Amino acid sequence: MTSSTPSSRKLFSNELEQRLDELLFASTSHRSAKGIADGLERLRREQQERVLHWVGVAAQSYAEIGYLVATLAPRALERLDAAGFEAWVLAGLDAYDRLGGQHAMALLRDLEGFCAAREHAPAAARFADIEVRLARFIQGLSGRALALSAGTFPHTDTETVFLPAQLASLPTQDGNRRLYKATAALLWAQTRYGTFGSSAVDIQSALARWPDRERALRWFAALEAVRLEVVLGAELPGLAAEIAALRGPWPQELRPAVERLGRADAAVSHSLTFLAECMAGDAEPPLLPHAGAIDIEAALRVRAARIAREAEVVRRALSTLKGFGGRQGAGEQAPAVNLEGGKLEFSLDGEALALPPEAQAAAQSLLQDLGELPPECLVPAGPGAWLPTEREVGEGGGEDALTSHREPHRRYDEWDYRRRAYRRGWCHLFEVALAPGDADYVAEVSLRNTALIRQIRRRFEMLRGEDRLLGRQPEGEEVDVDALVEAAGDRASGAEPSARLFCRRIRNERSLAAMFMVDMSGSTKGWVNDAERESLVMLCEALETLGDAYAIYGFSGWTRTRCDIYPVKRFDERYDAAVRGRIAAIEAKDYTRMGVAIRHLTQLLEAQPARHKLLVTLSDGRPDDFGDEYRGHYGIEDTRRALQEAHECGVRSYCITIDRHGADYLPRLYGPARYTVLDDARKLPLKVAEIYRRLAT
Amino acid sequence: MSADAGPRGIAPQLARIVAEPYYQPIGDEVALFESAHRRRLPVLLKGPTGCGKTRFVEYMAWRLQRPLVTVACHDDLTTADLVGRYLIVGNETVWVDGPLTAAVRAGAICYLDEIVEARKDTTVVIHPLADARRILAVDKRGELVAAPADFMLVVSYNPGYQSVLKEIKPSTRQRFVALDFDYPEAAIEAGIVAAEGGVDAQTARRLVKLAELTRNLKGAGLDEGASTRLLVHAAQLIADGVQPATACTAAVARALTDDPEMTGTLDDLVHAVF
Ligand SMILES: Nc1ncnc2c1ncn2[C@@H]1O[C@H](COP(=O)(O)OP(=O)(O)OP(=O)(O)O)[C@@H](O)[C@H]1O
Ligand SMILES: [Mg+2]
Numbered sequence: 001m002t003s004s005t006p007s008s009r010k011l012f013s014n015e016l017e018q019r020l021d022e023l024l025f026a027s028t029s030h031r032s033a034k035g036i037a038d039g040l041e042r043l044r045r046e047q048q049e050r051v052l053h054w055v056g057v058a059a060q061s062y063a064e065i066g067y068l069v070a071t072l073a074p075r076a077l078e079r080l081d082a083a084g085f086e087a088w089v090l091a092g093l094d095a096y097d098r099l100g101g102q103h104a105m106a107l108l109r110d111l112e113g114f115c116a117a118r119e120h121a122p123a124a125a126r127f128a129d130i131e132v133r134l135a136r137f138i139q140g141l142s143g144r145a146l147a148l149s150a151g152t153f154p155h156t157d158t159e160t161v162f163l164p165a166q167l168a169s170l171p172t173q174d175g176n177r178r179l180y181k182a183t184a185a186l187l188w189a190q191t192r193y194g195t196f197g198s199s200a201v202d203i204q205s206a207l208a209r210w211p212d213r214e215r216a217l218r219w220f221a222a223l224e225a226v227r228l229e230v231v232l233g234a235e236l237p238g239l240a241a242e243i244a245a246l247r248g249p250w251p252q253e254l255r256p257a258v259e260r261l262g263r264a265d266a267a268v269s270h271s272l273t274f275l276a277e278c279m280a281g282d283a284e285p286p287l288l289p290h291a292g293a294i295d296i297e298a299a300l301r302v303r304a305a306r307i308a309r310e311a312e313v314v315r316r317a318l319s320t321l322k323g324f325g326g327r328q329g330a331g332e333q334a335p336a337v338n339l340e341g342g343k344l345e346f347s348l349d350g351e352a353l354a355l356p357p358e359a360q361a362a363a364q365s366l367l368q369d370l371g372e373l374p375p376e377c378l379v380p381a382g383p384g385a386w387l388p389t390e391r392e393v394g395e396g397g398g399e400d401a402l403t404s405h406r407e408p409h410r411r412y413d414e415w416d417y418r419r420r421a422y423r424r425g426w427c428h429l430f431e432v433a434l435a436p437g438d439a440d441y442v443a444e445v446s447l448r449n450t451a452l453i454r455q456i457r458r459r460f461e462m463l464r465g466e467d468r469l470l471g472r473q474p475e476g477e478e479v480d481v482d483a484l485v486e487a488a489g490d491r492a493s494g495a496e497p498s499a500r501l502f503c504r505r506i507r508n509e510r511s512l513a514a515m516f517m518v519d520m521s522g523s524t525k526g527w528v529n530d531a532e533r534e535s536l537v538m539l540c541e542a543l544e545t546l547g548d549a550y551a552i553y554g555f556s557g558w559t560r561t562r563c564d565i566y567p568v569k570r571f572d573e574r575y576d577a578a579v580r581g582r583i584a585a586i587e588a589k590d591y592t593r594m595g596v597a598i599r600h601l602t603q604l605l606e607a608q609p610a611r612h613k614l615l616v617t618l619s620d621g622r623p624d625d626f627g628d629e630y631r632g633h634y635g636i637e638d639t640r641r642a643l644q645e646a647h648e649c650g651v652r653s654y655c656i657t658i659d660r661h662g663a664d665y666l667p668r669l670y671g672p673a674r675y676t677v678l679d680d681a682r683k684l685p686l687k688v689a690e691i692y693r694r695l696a697t
Numbered sequence: 698m699s700a701d702a703g704p705r706g707i708a709p710q711l712a713r714i715v716a717e718p719y720y721q722p723i724g725d726e727v728a729l730f731e732s733a734h735r736r737r738l739p740v741l742l743k744g745p746t747g748c749g750k751t752r753f754v755e756y757m758a759w760r761l762q763r764p765l766v767t768v769a770c771h772d773d774l775t776t777a778d779l780v781g782r783y784l785i786v787g788n789e790t791v792w793v794d795g796p797l798t799a800a801v802r803a804g805a806i807c808y809l810d811e812i813v814e815a816r817k818d819t820t821v822v823i824h825p826l827a828d829a830r831r832i833l834a835v836d837k838r839g840e841l842v843a844a845p846a847d848f849m850l851v852v853s854y855n856p857g858y859q860s861v862l863k864e865i866k867p868s869t870r871q872r873f874v875a876l877d878f879d880y881p882e883a884a885i886e887a888g889i890v891a892a893e894g895g896v897d898a899q900t901a902r903r904l905v906k907l908a909e910l911t912r913n914l915k916g917a918g919l920d921e922g923a924s925t926r927l928l929v930h931a932a933q934l935i936a937d938g939v940q941p942a943t944a945c946t947a948a949v950a951r952a953l954t955d956d957p958e959m960t961g962t963l964d965d966l967v968h969a970v971f
Binding site (some may be wrong): 127132136137139140141142143181185235236237239242481485486489490492549633652675676677679 | 698759778782783785789790837864867903906909910911912914917918942958959961962965966967968969970971
């Protein structure tokens with residue numbers, strides 16, 4: 001903020017007034033900024049700039065808050081340091097997002113209260129600091145992918161839980177962290193325990209009764225907080241107790257609700273019934289710091305899309321199962337669904353139908369959303385048809401314009417799932433040389449990670465150290481007792497004893513060749529690319545220590561006629577300066593046509609003499625290519641097919657994906673391969689060597 | 698087994714299981730195993746760690762009244778370790794049967810635990826034993842031991858391992874009748890935890906709930922979720938008076954990971970349940 005102005009002299013009142021006028025320009029208020037500017041004049045320059053900055057930020061939400069911040073700033077800065085001032089403004093903005101302008105103004109005016117609370121501890125918790133741990137916690141609770149994201153106010157659209165970037169409503173940081181956890185858990189519970197309806201309850205029409213929808217939603221959120229806490233308590237008593245401790249006693253207005261909704265079997269319909277009573281009165285819903293809000297439109301939209309998608313997946317899986325899709329015509333028999341013991345089973349004519357895992361997961365998820373499976377997903381699709389749920393761009397469009405006239409090094413077939421056949425020679429593969437990058441990059445990374453590299457080396461040395469004792473050798477460092485005993489036996493029985501009486505330690509022949517396939521598509525730009533390069537540095541250290549044969553190739557491209565593969569290190573190359581230069585040169589380029597890259601690298605790998613062959617892919621999301629159908633199901637099916645082909649030639653694949661947003665397509669995509677998802681690119685360098693160690697020992 | 702090879706104890710003594718081991722059947726595995734035994738077919742038990750494979754074999758050995766010989770496989774296990782070797786006693790060499798040979802002679806059940814850990818060349822000695830021939834070649838003595846009707850070979854393996862070096866060869870795998878094991882459904886698992894761990898039904902249910910939460914994290918930070926074994930451990934600590942949350946942290950959370958971030962998450966899950 002201060003950097004924009006070179007001078008450090010104080011701003012005078014007239015200058016301040018002018019800046020304030022600019023910041024508060026959008027305000028409908030006609031008050032003059034003159035008085036405020038006078039108040040700010042006596043502050044230090046750096047304080048003045050801080051105030052102006054935050055006034056600007058606040059005014060973007062609501063000009064009145066900007067005014068208030070500017071007015072109260074001199075007093076606030078008497079009591080608060082820089083961080084405190086920032087927390088005070090943020091708390092006001094947070095209240096605005098969650099509860100509206102009146103609450104925000106009240107909070108900001110209560111400077112005494114804020115300072116008192118703050119004196120107990122510098123207490124704000126930040127989303128960025130708790131995200132990873134919390135995301136895993138929620139994943140543990142839910143079993144179905146639920147992403148976390150920083151948003152303005154806490155709510156969920158049923159696939160993402162949005163939480164404020166910072167929480168400071170409680171006096172301690174630990175308290176605020178717990179508050180994050182409680183808020184996230186309750187939002188998860190909304191998606192898990194029916195807040196957004198089931199096939200029996202239509203929330204949209206239930207809420208449509210109330211003209212003051214905003215008030216209805218706030219009451220609804222409060223009532224659901226009461227209900228869900230008890231529902232949670234049935235299975236997760238520890239969590240429910242923690243939430244209860246955080247919120248303190250229920251406010252008076254909710255006491256009747258606690259009595260009526262506080263049963264483990266209460267459903268959303270009970271909340272709705274009670275809502276009617278609340279709306280009949282004229283009380284405002286109480287503020288619950290932990291409850292989050294309900295954005296019903298977002299939730300219902302996302303939920304409906306998911307239900308459609310998953311019903312389609314289930315229907316398609318059922319249709320293709322033996323004896324089901326084959327029969328056509330009316331009077332089609334629907335499979336029986338058995339829900340006993342929490343396990344979902346399908347059968348037809350008494351014969352169990354085994355759904356593939358992704359369809360099983362989709363069915364479970366449907367059950368969570370609807371409480372039952374929608375009948376339409378049990379009806380088989382028409383002949384050979386299922387509706388693609390993602391927009392799929394028609395074949396060929398615009399593609400020829402991009403066709404390059406170079407002759408490819410190789411052509412590869414591609415799998416078209418709709419035809420259930422390959423398109424012959426469809427992809428044109430080019431091996432493209434990488435221009436050497438920053439010569440010092442690898443040295444720099446190594447320097448930065450000295451401790452980690454040392455640790456990796458030590459670990460991998462231990463692996464290498466698993467030497468083998470070769471018995472019955474003519475010479476060696478130890479006597480082979482078995483051989484000696486045998487010789488004694490032979491001598492006793494008059495046979496010629498063998499002279500091979502020693503053991504020799506030999507280096508264990510690992511006979512493993514590993515190929516690393518690195519995503520260089522445009523989406524890796526930034527963090528992911530940095531992480532990929534750093535992890536390659538770690539990997540090379542590990543593999544050099546181990547002595548396994550390995551190669552590294554990058555891939556990217558632009559349509560099927562330009563699939564580029566960038567050799568970084570070939571199997572027969574040493575880890576030398578040229579290779580290091582190419583690691584540095586790995587950069588984000590174009591698109592991700594994965595299938596062809598897998599096919600090409602599988603071929604290279606197959607030519608290796610090693611007994612075990614391992615293909616490791618590093619990528620940052622689903623396959624994708626420009627302007628054609630590769631995006632969506634086509635790409636997923638082709639990639640899956642390519643991995644299957646690799647498997648058939650004895651190449652084992654392991655796929656590492658960086659994807660912060662619940663990657664529900666992964667089980668399908670990586671069907672025949674093993675995979676792992678990292679939610680944070682920064683973990684890649686730490687994890688890759690470790691993953692390799694697990695794969696290769 | 699108690700391979701007590703005293704000076705004259707050439708054939709190791711094989712233990713019989715006298716008391717009925719506690720085993721809670723999950724599906725039709727008991728009947729299948731009995732059929733396989735009657736039909737002299739070897740059995741492969743597949744499943745994640747700590748889901749009751751070993752216990753099942755103990756139970757079946759007791760049920761079929763056969764001695765049980767268990768060998769934990771590892772990558773230094775040689776053919777001689779399985780089949781037998783000469784020892785020097787005084788000035789003479791004495792042959793001692795290895796556990797496999799002993800089991801074959803006695804018509805026992807031989808259980809090779811974690812077969813993938815054994816070296817490939819070791820694994821081959823079981824091939825003639827695991828097909829219609831049912832013989833064991835004791836090369837060093839030039840002896841072929843035919844397996845009696847009661848002898849049964851059982852191997853186990855955990856398909857969750859990710860190492861490409863540890864896959865079971867098709868020629869080995871296709872000799873066996875395969876039984877799939879997995880963690881049982883919640884109510885049954887809670888029953889096992891209560892019975893084995895000595896805790897009340899509600900505590901057992903909560904432990905199983907915790908396991909479920911950790912199993913949701915498989916592949917997302919954990920290699921494996923908590924096994925039934927870990928739950929039994931936690932239950933035993935609780936039965937001994939340890940606070941439930943403390944017991945779970947020690948017996949479950951810390952046993953699953955060393956990663957400090959993951960540890961935090963697991964603690965949160967423990968505290969969500971207890
Ligand atoms: N069905 C069951 N009946 C009784 N006890 C069981 C059952 N399943 C698991 N257990 C309990 O779990 C513990 C672990 O089981 P066991 O040792 O048999 O696992 P395992 O499958 O052999 O594991 P590993 O692959 O690690 O050897 C047992 O000691 C027992 O307490
Ligand atoms: Mg075992």
